[in-house]
Every structure is written in C-alpha cells, then in structure tokens.
Amino acid sequence: MNTFGRLFRVHIFGESHGESVGVVIDGCPAGLTVDETLLLPDLERRKGGIQKGTTPRKEADFPLFKSGIFNGKTTGAPIAIFFENQNTRSEDYTSQRSIPRPGHADFVANKKFGGYEDYRGGGHFSARLTTGLVAAGSIAKKVIGPSSIEAQVIEIGGESDPEKGLQKAINAKDSVGGIIECRVKQVPIGLGEPFFDSVESLLAHALFSIPAVKGVEFGSGFDAARMFGSENNDSIIDPNGTTKSNHAGGINGGITNGNDLVFRIAIKPASSTPKEQESLNWDTNTIESFSIKGRHDLCVALRAPVIVEALTAIVLADLFLLDQQAQRRHTD
Ligand SMILES: Cc1cc2nc3c(=O)[nH]c(=O)nc-3n(C[C@H](O)[C@H](O)[C@H](O)COP(=O)(O)O)c2cc1C
Numbered sequence: 001m002n003t004f005g006r007l008f009r010v011h012i013f014g015e016s017h018g019e020s021v022g023v024v025i026d027g028c029p030a031g032l033t034v035d036e037t038l039l040l041p042d043l044e045r046r047k048g049g050i051q052k053g054t055t056p057r058k059e060a061d062f063p064l065f066k067s068g069i070f071n072g073k074t075t076g077a078p079i080a081i082f083f084e085n086q087n088t089r090s091e092d093y094t095s096q097r098s099i100p101r102p103g104h105a106d107f108v109a110n111k112k113f114g115g116y117e118d119y120r121g122g123g124h125f126s127a128r129l130t131t132g133l134v135a136a137g138s139i140a141k142k143v144i145g146p147s148s149i150e151a152q153v154i155e156i157g158g159e160s161d162p163e164k165g166l167q168k169a170i171n172a173k174d175s176v177g178g179i180i181e182c183r184v185k186q187v188p189i190g191l192g193e194p195f196f197d198s199v200e201s202l203l204a205h206a207l208f209s210i211p212a213v214k215g216v217e218f219g220s221g222f223d224a225a226r227m228f229g230s231e232n233n234d235s236i237i238d239p240n241g242t243t244k245s246n247h248a249g250g251i252n253g254g255i256t257n258g259n260d261l262v263f264r265i266a267i268k269p270a271s272s273t274p275k276e277q278e279s280l281n282w283d284t285n286t287i288e289s290f291s292i293k294g295r296h297d298l299c300v301a302l303r304a305p306v307i308v309e310a311l312t313a314i315v316l317a318d319l320f321l322l323d324q325q326a327q328r329r330h331t332d
C-alpha cells in the first residue's frame, strides 16, 4: 500500500492540499546524526519555483521531526517527519473537476475510491508526496555509508541539451518529458537475491512508484537486445570483479557485482499541460475542449533526480541491513 521495504521501512502519507505530507521511517539504525541540516540540501533540489520550467507553487518544505530523534541522533524508534502545505490554490481544481485530467489520476482515483478521494492538487497521487521520500532518502544515504548516489538529467524533450529541450516546451506552450541517469559508486558485491528480490526488481518497484516514471533500464538496457553476446559481455579484469565495460549496469543474476550501478529512467511529460486538449466532461457526458489553468511543472524530469536518488538509497539501505542480518546469522 503506502509502505515500502522490509528492514528499512518507509511509510508515506498526506495529500497535496491537505494539512501536511510526510513520512514515517521504521527500522532505521540508532545513533545516526539526523537533523534539519542533513535533509535541507536534498529537499531544496526537489522544490518547485526555483528552476525555470518547474511549478511556481513554492512551499517551505521544512522538515518537522515528530519522533525518533533525540539529542540530534536517531533513537531506533520510528522517525516521523511532517511537511506543512502552506501554499495551496484549490480553486484551480474545483473548476477542473468536471473534466478528469487525461494522463493524471483523477479518473481512476474517482472510480477506485468512489468519489471520496481528495482531488485537490491530485490529492494523495501528487508528486508533493515525494517530499517525504526525499527526506527518507537523505537518511538512507547515511545508512549506505561509503556508497554514493548521483542522478542527473541527460535528456529533455528528446534533446541532450536540457535548456534546448525545455525551450521546445516553452515555445510550444506544452509539457515535455525527459530521461534521468543514476549512478551508484562503491557498491559492495553481493546485495540482492536471485529471482524476485533481484536488485533490478527492487529498484524497479521503488522507481516506478515515482509519479510520471514510465520506463527503467539497467546498464545497456534495451540496447542489449541489439548486440552480440561478445559485445554485451563485460570482461572481468581483476580478482575484485572489476569489468572492462559495464553493460550489465553493475548487476548479474540479480546481485550487485561491485561495479557501478547504472540505470536510466524515462519520465513522461506532465499531463497538466497548458496546451488545449479534448476529453470527457463526466457531468455532461460530452467531449469538450479545455486547457488546464494552474501551477504545474512544464517538465517534471527537472525536479526528479533527487527523488530517483532517494528511492535508490531507500532500496539499498534495506539491502544493506538485510545483508548485515544475513551475515550475522551465518557467523552465530
Ligand atoms: C517532481 C514531479 C512533479 C510533478 N508535477 C506535476 C505537475 O505539476 N502537474 C502534473 O499534471 N503532473 C505532475 N507530475 C506527475 C503526476 O504526479 C503524475 O503524472 C500523476 O500522479 C499520475 O501518475 P502517472 O503519471 O505515474 O500515471 C509530477 C511528477 C513528479 C515526479
């Protein structure tokens, strides 16, 4: 449902225009230094209204620690972090209510929850919920110690120059998608399991929870299908398992092989585009032309790298803790 992970468990809550959004993290080891200064740099990267092409809705996104931290250190008890929603404009959604936005969750939310859903700002489906995930990610990054995660935009609107891709959207008065590449360095060998808990399976599970993510490929991904085996194989060049190339993206048999983890994420254009669209008015049962008024990201991918890092850190933190537990059992 709204929980992910087995030992490092993350539970998100809130709605875009409700009182707050946030996260509860259970299973975080005690003794880690966690305070606002740890979280703020990542939260800043996720904020709207800073970069060109992002939503003009500005929120303080200041983390309010409600439990699990004492004298600046994690206590081992669940960590609850709230973020207040202070800059909502719900009337944009009252006027749009008759036409569920094509590409957003309005229609399915209504069918699934029988009209009781909070539709304001996309409610519980909104990317606003990723605030808590980013906070959990900053803590998870500590848990995974020397491993370092870096995600960046490598393509916007089909252009390798993000500025140019964004300009296309501005000129067309439409939204655009993008591609993000994520690289994790210093990954120990042996995380993950064959089959269902392969590192690819767990990362894909987490990454597809990010709203608007439509594709994930590891290493050479779909290009591998167009290569000869001898081209795609990564020659092992030392006893640590270092490979000459990294078409596998650091994973063989579902298990980390000690090389960099590398994957790319395809992000669709925001459905709430200023461009005129046609869709069903479910009050009148007619197809109508409309254009969405409101504060939206022209390119969702611009704010997504830190969210991708967060989900990656959450998955790896869980795998690190599982690995430690497994090793402890082995030596007992
Ligand atoms: C950082 C971020 C910002 C987003 N901003 C918007 C937005 O301003 N307007 C919009 O319509 N969708 C936005 N989205 C995408 C919607 O939340 C998403 O399309 C919707 O919840 C439906 O989910 P789906 O696209 O995965 O089917 C954003 C997504 C992310 C990750």
Ligand SMILES: C=C(O[C@@H]1CC(C(=O)O)=C[C@@H](OP(=O)(O)O)[C@H]1O)C(=O)O
Residues within 6 Å of the ligand: 016, 048, 055, 056, 057, 059, 088, 089, 092, 120, 121, 122, 125, 126, 127, 128, 129, 131, 211, 294, 295, 296, 297
């Ligand atoms: C508020 C955030 O982004 C929002 C994500 C979002 C969506 O549909 O996902 C739609 C917009 O919501 P609203 O119409 O309420 O401004 C964005 O502004 C945020 O990320 O913190």
